[in-house]
Amino acid sequence: MAAQSTWTVWELEASVTVTDAGALAGAERIVRDVVAAVDAACSRFRSDSELLVLQPRMAQGVAVSPMFRLLLQRALDAAAMTGGDVDPTLGADLAALGHGPDQLGTTGLRSVPVPALANGAARTPAPASAASPDMPATRAPGWTRLGLDTTTLTLPAELRLDLGATAKAVAADLAAAEVHQRLGCGVLVGLGGDLASAGQGPHEDGQPGQWQILVQDLPADPAQHISLAPGYALATSSTQKRRWTHRGTDVHHILDPRFGLPAEPVWRSVTVAAPTCLEANAYSTAAIVRGHAAVDWFRAENIVARLVDRRGRIVTTGGWPTDSQGSRGAGSNPADPPRQAAGLGAAGGGRHG
16 A cells, blocks of 8 residues: 655655555655755755855865765756756855855845746847846856866856755655665655656556646646656746745746846746656756746647646646546546657657657
């Protein structure tokens, strides 16, 4: 029989669900250990994390632990697959906006939405020479200036790392894989809006089934029940959570890397299904950054997603089930590999291959 345990980590709800109730205690210990290792490597909220200890010396080049290297490499993978929309070098911008401890003494930035996205305009920003108080100048992508070879990490002194956009997703992927490998049961790991599974799902009528998921950001948002095939992942990015007031302006934590400012909240939330939680999280985050342009991008790439706009209207791409399908169960699975063509799996979540 399936069993679940929940607790709080990073001010978010963490959970682990296993298909063997006898494995629950061991599964929770594994998930907690993985989360603790990720936190020790890259937290911006603890002075003894590897990230904060090494940050002052990164311009000269530093050696990093295997865990830190893995987390950083996955962050660079996310940057590459999203064309830089998910950038791991926005730590100084987040600190300047008041998100987390500001050990850097960074001066505040103007906390305003990006006008280019506010009206659904094309994602071609104004050149630096045309910048105005209402349209800040763009800057070179930070992630392309980062150096990571087999022994050394280097980062320009004016940049600061923040791996929070991807580390939580990587933790979910690592924890699910570790539970399944060590305990042999099917498992679904949840860290906030990031879900990763491994092994067979709960049994239905004597056969391995699928994970039943409620997709809903806040209680007042539209809800949908879906099924997720074993081995697939789901991630939701939201502009409604992690909000605060900075210098009189309401801001959120998902930044447009071109400006280092909060992306215009065209979408209240974006949920993506993919083979890994890293992919799902990268695409859901990038959709917030791209605004209206995300829909055509997702449809061109066959990314399975559900986007909820600021008025609560839903747009789906890549074969995401309709509400009527989801409520029935039959035909509502966004991640069923046997039914999907061309190697994407029904979760797709990204480019072929």
